[in-house]
Amino acid sequence: MKNLSPRHFLTASGLALLVALSPAIAQQAVAPADEAQAAANDNKPLAAPESNARKEQVMPETFADLVDQVSPAVVNITTTATVSTPLAGGPQLPEGSPFSDLFREFGFPGFPQGGPEGQGPSEEQRSNALGSGFVVSAEGLIVTNNHVIDGADEIEIEFFSGKTLPAKVIGKDDKTDIAVLKVESDKPLPFVRFGDSDKARVGDWVLALGNPLGQGFSASTGIVSARNRALSGTYDDFIQTDAAINRGNSGGPLFNMDGEVIGVNTAILSPNGGSIGIGFSMASNVVSKVVDQLEEFGETRRGWLGVKIQPVTEDIAESLGLAEAKGAMVTDVPTGPALDADMKAGDVITSFGGSNIKDPRDLVRRVADAPVGKAVDVTVQRDGKPVDLQITLGRREIAEGGDSTDSKKQSENPSDIMGMSVVPLTPSLAGELGVASDSKGLVVQSVEPEGAAADKGLSRGDIITEAGQRPVTSLDDLKARISEAKDAGRKSLLLMVRREGEPRFVALSIE
Structure with a gap:
């Protein structure tokens, strides 16, 4: 993975995007833990000992009791996928070459394995990747990140005891990067429950468990550094923590001191791919709703x-x-x-x-x-x-996918007002702007660089359709709205502006 600046979020593939913390690295042996630690109560989730569940948090003497209590529900996830790679030394054919069919028909090395049409020969290889997850029901439901299992042909779950089971995907949601898996077990599994992430306060102690860099089970501690962080998604609600999170921790749980999961470790901010104390966990109040829908429907229903x-x-x-x-x-x-x-x-x-x-x-x-x-x-x-x-x-x-109409662009006898020149939208102008011929409004012809309109981002071709939440079709209409706003003691006038079919409101100063 190449080094990126601290302002980049790193992915498993090294791209400057949301960090995927599960690297495609060779599987390493994980030392099995004592089998006795995997014993679970059939009906109750794992929880922190009474001594750790305090209303007022103080510096704990140790996290060992909490780790002992919740670790049997934390799992390592190994995925296997089939990828095609070019064969070294084979002929590289241009796109659309007729020779690709010829080589495939007569069994040129590499082509029988499914070399893409019009390209050189390739061979299929097996690729392994590692991540983390946690069990949320005695029946074997497991939560992880979608990017941990995306594209996998096989998924294997390794429990804290060292036991391994195959898993199948119940459902996944790329918008929150959450996936739900299921394993079949002949006896109830130890599990943990979600806590209320909205109750987490900046400064609260947290515990992160997972499989960093493929090293096997690992614990790190820190505090909640910030809440309500948004990275790149519509539904983002991340808890920021300084607990050490590295690649491979993806999908692992972030616990509060009551042994409740308040986040799913998803992303890091780093210049070198390693932890620098800025990690992000998707808040449990987002995750738990997604998990419920994936379990019930196999998909989200928002x-x-x-x-x-x-x-x-x-x-x-x-x-x-x-x-x-x-x-x-x-x-x-x-x-x-x-x-x-x-x-x-x-x-x-x-x-x-x-x-x-x-x-x-x-x-x-x-x-x-x-x-x-x-x-x-x-x-x-x-x-x-x-x-x-x-x-x-x-x-x-x-x-998803509905749109609206209306748009922009050009001129004729402009009048200056509020730092811009405008003209009424005529049928001929509407045709030039690509909007309906019966559209009404005022077209912005030019904008003074130092004026109020420029300060608010207006530009040539914008169409003003409303002022003061009432339609405007002439300069007199706009002047009347300005007078009304001043009479009401207002310092600005609200305009509805359409640009390339997209409407937005802009408040322009009228002082």
Whole structure:
């Protein structure tokens, strides 16, 4: 693996992406532990001894009791996959070469093993990779990262006792990088349970167990360094920890001092592929919901609201007369559940299912966790007043891919206002911009480099369709909205701007 800067997340393949902690490295012998330590209570999850379960955490004298208690539920995972590699010394044929069929027909070395069409000969080889996981039911359900088992032909689970069992995939979710496996055992297996990751506080002690660098069972300790970290995914909610996590720890558990799993070790930030004290574990409150769905359906079934949203900034909140810059602002309502319930662009979603919404990320997670096909109470702020809606959610996996319309670009007798020049959108301009001929609004012709519009990212070709949450079709309309905002004592005016078919709200200063 090549060295990358500290700002890169490392993968098992060495790419600068989300770190996959299970390297494709040669399998190494793992020293079996005492068989007696694998004995389990058939009906109860493993938990920390009473002495460790304290309301106020203090520096523990040892983590040994906690490790002894939970380690029988932690497993090493070995995967085997078949990969094709070019044969050294064989002829390399250009793409589409007719000779590839000839060599394959007459059995040229390498081609009978399935050399790709139009390429040189190749041979199949077996590749092993290692990772970690943990048992969450006495019946043999195991949780790990999706990237640990993705593409595997065979999966073998090694328990703390040294016993090995084959596993099959029950379900996997690439959006949260979680997979659920199942082993068949003739007796109940020791297991652990999920804790409430929302109760974890920065500074709390944590214990990471797993199979770092293929060395076998290993424990490391540290604290919760930060919470609610987002790396690259829609549903990311990572706990950051300084407990040593390395490649091969992927899919392993992060325990609190009560012996509950509060995270699944997934990623590291590192310049060299090794631990530098910045590791990330997907929060258990995200993982447990995914695991439940994968166990029940073999796939995820996330709720779908059917809106496009953006954050509520301080200036947008001020322009709308909101007390706080919280919630999620609706920029577009394509065909879907929200449109059916009469949600409108410009609404600010402040509550979903009885819980206040902090920001768009918060809304996305709550919607995803909500049951598909059931009505949910949603409160929006509209025209300065709260409006209650009931929305029956669709399923995101089915609905994904809907889009909206409208777009941009050009000129004729421009008028200067708020640091930009605009002209009415005519049918001829609409044709040049590629939007519907009956579209209405104002087209931005130019933007002053030091003006208010430039500060907010407006550019030539943008189409302003609303100002002050009311349609604008002429310069007089826009001037009237500015006057109304000033009369109301506001410092900014909220504009709906469309660019390349994507709507967004922008609050421009009118001082």
